[in-house]
Amino acid sequence: MSDYKPTEHNGLNKDGTPDKRVGTGEFAYGKVDPHIAGMEGAKAAARGSSSSSDGSSSGGAGGSGGDL
Secondary structure, three states: OOOOOHHHOOOEOOOOOEOOOOOOOOHHHHOOOHHHHHHHHHHHHHHHHHHHHHOOOOOOOOOOOOOO
16 A cells, blocks of 8 residues: 555645545535525524424324333
8 A cells, every 4th residue: 555645745646636535625515605505404404393393203202101
């Protein structure tokens, strides 16, 4: 095994091609705006927490163990 580390050579392999395993330092490789992704995630979390109040969440009183 060689001791060549692409992270110590600006993310390049020995032959000069980019090593795809090395991160770009950008969120989602620059394909997604982190601010928009955060807003969408917050909206999804808010929808998830409000819809779980209908009693269908796990851990409720409808489980087994009441007739021991």
